[in-house]
Amino acid sequence: MKLAIEEAKKAWEMDEVPIGAIVVYKGEVIGRGHNLRENDQDPIAHAEMIAIQEAAKYLKSWRLEETTLYATLEPCVMCSGAIVMSRIPHVVYGATDPKGGCSGSLINLIEDTRFNHRATVERGILEQECGEMLRTFFREKRSLKKQIKQNNTDL
């Protein structure tokens, strides 16, 4: 999870919502990703999606069996879907996302027995650190917005 946090920090440095993910296979990191949605203007460029694609390239297979995905935030509806579609058997995440998380919060897509494949999930790993990054990011964003508004009023 520390490596996923490192990925999230890369997103932060690029002024992206700090979310990171890695895919591990037999003890080796075979996929890394950090959120690039704004920089790339790509709705699919979430940390998990990038890490999954990199891992598939490494394994030369779309079936990511025997892998574990670590994400700093609970995967969204698309990323949870990608976990199901790539047959990742284990998911570990840090902070929960009560508003958009689909790996247990809003819905639990990755443990849904109606799909052909489902994952086991470990939640709340380094939750404090993962969540604090996001809270600080959004706090800074709000403060900046307020400052800009104040400056405009002063003009």
Add this chain to the structure above:
Amino acid sequence: MKLAIEEAKKAWEMDEVPIGAIVVYKGEVIGRGHNLRENDQDPIAHAEMIAIQEAAKYLKSWRLEETTLYATLEPCVMCSGAIVMSRIPHVVYGATDPKGGCSGSLINLIEDTRFNHRATVERGILEQECGEMLRTFFREKRSLKKQIKQNNTDL
């Protein structure tokens, strides 16, 4: 939908499950995709995902507002999630997928009011043609498998 079917046929020619998708913006096709999962060994290379990424590139925005996605098959869990995440407001699909579809069959992710964004859906457009492609594809696959088995027994 005819253009989405054309895309599906491209997948078929590559021995992929024949699924195609397009994204339309103000009467213009701005994204096209056909299933490439096996050829690329990429779990994310579904027709809809490829069309969505191409459309975002065209619009230089991850927000695909004012667009319509046409898909020959009901979107799966990942693609339905991507529709939500890219804010596509209209979805039209051909054949329903009772086993894996997440735009109304197994779950209805794209009309779920708990998400910030949802789409209106039109179902069953050119359903017969879209479904027949899939049925023929799988029939041929099964027949080929049977033939190989028979040949092995004859040896």
